[in-house]
Amino acid sequence: MLTAELMKRLDAKEQRIIEIRRHLHEHPELSFEEEQTAAYIEDFYKDVPVDTVETDVGDHRGIVVTIKGEKPGKTIAIRADFDALPIQEETGLPFASKTEGIMHACGHDGHTAYMLVLAETLAEMKGQLTGTIKVIHQPAEEMPPGGAIGMVKAGVLDGVEAVFGIHVMSTMETGKIFYRSGNTQTGRARFKLHIQGKGGHGSSPHMANDAIVAASSFVMNCQTIISRRVDPFDTAVVTIGSFDGKGQFNVIKDSVALEGDVRTMSHESRELVEKQVRQFAEGLETSFGVETTLKYANDYPVLYNDPGVTEQVRQALEEAAIPEVSAVTEVAPQPPSEDFAYYLQEKPGCFFYVGAKPEGKESYPHHHPKFEIDEKSLLISAKAMAAVVGAYCGRGE
Template sequence: MRTKLMNMLQERKDEITQIRRHLHEHPELSFHEAETAKFIQDFYKGKDVEVATEVGNGHAVVVTIKGGKPGKPGKTIALRADFDALPIEEQTDLPFKSKNPGVMHACGHDGHTAYLLVLADCLIQLKENIPGTIKIVHQHAEETPPGGAKSVVESGILDDVDQIFGIHVFPFGESGQVYYHSGYAMAGRTYFKLKIQGVGGHGSSPHMANDAIVAGAYFVTAIQTVVSRRLNPFDTGVITIGSFDGKGSFNVIKDAVELEGDVRYMNTENRDKIDAEIHRIVSGIEAMFGVSVELTYTNDYPPLYNDPAVTEQVVASLQKGLGEYLTDISMYDMLSGSEDFAYYLQKIPGVFFYIGAKPKNTPHAYFNHHPKFDIDEDALLVAAKSVADVVLDYFKLNG
């Protein structure tokens, strides 16, 4: 079974590349991926599977592959790939660069979709040998909160899933290298926005006004003490002010300013601690400066937690690929980026791991979300075979 599946994937390597390039040329933003979803749906037409469309709050497609063994339904696992792009103007010289101005697959979701489509098709052809069910989750809107994963979970379509797996291509390793992290692996993310309302006035008479910029500047400084003075020094937390909208005339005291920011944390305990501290500082600023503050505080994606037991299982499965399609399997540090796959892992034990995809002959690889981001397309076959080994091992077919 393993030899057959690996040979099938190898023979379809060029097809994976072609699909990736087609999707790369036609990227679509989160929640607007109608044509991408149609492409995915068309791929499964005529195949012996159940296809659910428009799952959750967008264009997600969930494909159910029911294995053989009548009367023995067995376990159910899920494999997920995201398919949305980013609002970035592509700056590569690729012959298949984006044809949609201002939109680019700068995070590899085109590759995720390509490998999973072909892997799914191979599994469909071999499904009579699979003692269980595999759900293929083609997910929309990973990049934009509230994201697609949460709504897919809430739809109930994965309520019967026992374990779930996902991968992400990253250019911090060569093709053939796979990375994992057990436990908390990626940061949670919170968005916040403040509107500070003071009293406007003439720059020459500050005593007759109440300067919102001064209050905002104090907030920017004060919140940096949350990480440096409220979190354990061995914990990870980041608070960033990304926007401070206080533009006006040089001799006018602003009556209101708006600030937007981003919070990252590696566990729910620190999420709650930072939340409480920021709210406390906001209340203090209102009292100290006599201003009113309207605070929007939204927890977007939770920290991503890889179940340690399942992670150990995945690493053992991947060992079979060493010397074949894999050159190295390594534990990687926690990542401060966020990923809405975390919502699946809140409900279902599973693992999200990383596929090295640094372009060949490139002294400097551009990281995800860069306008010159690209991958080594050989990594997509590595992804397909890696996930295939995980699936085969789960169903005890890896012989």
Template sequence: MKEELFKKLNEKQSRMVEIRRYLHEHPELSFHEENTAKYIADFYQKLDCDVRTHVGGNGVVVTIDTLKPGKTLAIRADFDALPIHEETGLPFASKNEGVMHACGHDGHTAYMLILAESLIEMKDELTGKIVILHQHAEETPPGGAIQMIQDGALDGVDNVLGIHVMSTMKTGEVSYREGAIQTGRSYFKLKVQGVGGHGSSPHMANDAIVAASEFVVAVQTVISRRLNPFDVGSITIGSFDGKGSFNVIKDSVELEGDVRSMSEETRTTIEKEIRRIVGGLEAMFGVTCELDYKNDYPVLNNDEALTHFVVDSIKSSAIPEITAVTRCEPQPPSEDFAYYAKERPSVFFYVGAMPADGHFYPHHHPKFDINEDALLIASKAMGACVLDYLKGETNK
């Protein structure tokens, strides 16, 4: 069956590229992907499958039911873009000003559509069910994954697999890691309220900038002095809004920060310590503070047994375009696929998509691009896992 599937994918490779380029030209931001969702749903209209639209918002769930007993595997591809002005100079660059597919989600959708079409054509040879999760809003909290889950996208699903193409990894390489593989993320906004005044009379005011600056310095000690040195965590103050006149003492300042961690225990510790520092700030400077602290995407954990299955499936399939299957280091960014992994044993792995000349830009860069050969590789790697899964290889 793999030979048959791979033959179909080879024959349809040019269509994958065409779809990717069309989507790249017409990107849409998270929670605003109406046209993309319609494009995806329309693709399936004449195919032998069940299509459910507006799942959790703009999500599309496609079910391929073989009408034969077996397990149910979900495979996921996201389709939102980013608020970035594209600078690639590609002939198929974004036509939507200030919006760009700068993370590869256009490629995810393109390979998944063609893979799904090919699996539908082979459904008489398969058992069980395949659920295609075309997910909106991966880039922006609360994220489309949790919304789709709440709307029943995982009902009856046993396991979930996902792929991300990576411009930073060589094309031809597939990378994986069991356990914690991508960070959990938190966000906070802090307003420090003091008393404004004239720069010549600081004793008659209470300088919010001084208090807020102390917070910026003190909060870094959470990582260096409150975490076990073997734990992973980071705190970034990305916004400090203290702009005013040079001779006016600011009465209030607003800060915004980003927190990353690789375990729920670490995430809890960081939040507790930040809240404690905020309390100390009020006592030390006599200011009042308003802290809005939100935990969003959890740590992404790959199921160990299922990870081994994925690796064995890809290696044993002898896919000619794959030059190496390697265990990689954990990845610093967060990913809302983590919500699926909290609900079902899941695996998220990576397909290298570095341009052929070796010169690449990282994800979310205005010049980001992928090697389109990665689309065929992703479709074959995921397709091999699907076929092995449905014939019961995971039970061995």
């Protein structure tokens, strides 16, 4: 069986996956700046018997590798991202980031490592494959507009019947794989609001127009969007993450700038929150006599896992009986956003999760300076995706 042989070969390559991950972890690069990482990926494939390697795909340094099976069949895509974050690492690991202020604090180094070795193994076994596998190495997942949308526009999903991705999760138990059908991760928007009032002396507020008071009213009004406008059975979050109103204690502030983050789990809530934010911003002009400028941008959509494809993934994982996996279980919706959602807008597919909680240590969330994963999750990720590939591209044996 194709899947069994894949598992055996991946077992023999586990240490190599870990070594690649550690190398990438030491040399992180920010979104849209991944020059050396892209070069490393491209170099990896020089001696791998894949059919094609396309570089500089999309808006940046995306790489797409094609592996064609011996017999015709389905075309699927599997994706891994490879960018890091502007975070100073505090893990104390021997292979910690060597780049000041930048760290792989989300596990994309692990995604790339397992995917490289899996792709190599699939290429070595393509005589046993049916159909075609597109391996998508995607930059810039972390920074809007994200790398996925550029790669979709470049046609990486042309002819693809289904697309799959994995995320390792530091807060989920190692040895377990998690999935969800339907709306799975929130869509995201961000906004910037500039409020222009009239500055003055703190002793004479009647001669000024306080931008801080107007901005504070906006912040408090935004808190009512979720509690009084969104269906309580839906999910939405509005966060004001920046309030730039610093001044002097006795000076009435002339202007204030705010920045906010929005997460929603449905298209309806996405439209509703935007409408309310715009109304509150416009209302400040009437209520406080200030001038407002709002820039509101929707980016990553709600991540929707096709129910039929997700069920096939679940079955494939169960049937593979991966020794390192103790359970394949359904998970609750996930609050963070993910630009893999762009692929799922175009093609049916499934984005699922591999537990990577460090054993015997405190686990830290993604995007934390002490973020760490259990490296056992890397082999599990490779085997999990191998099981999915085997289910789609190994039936012609």
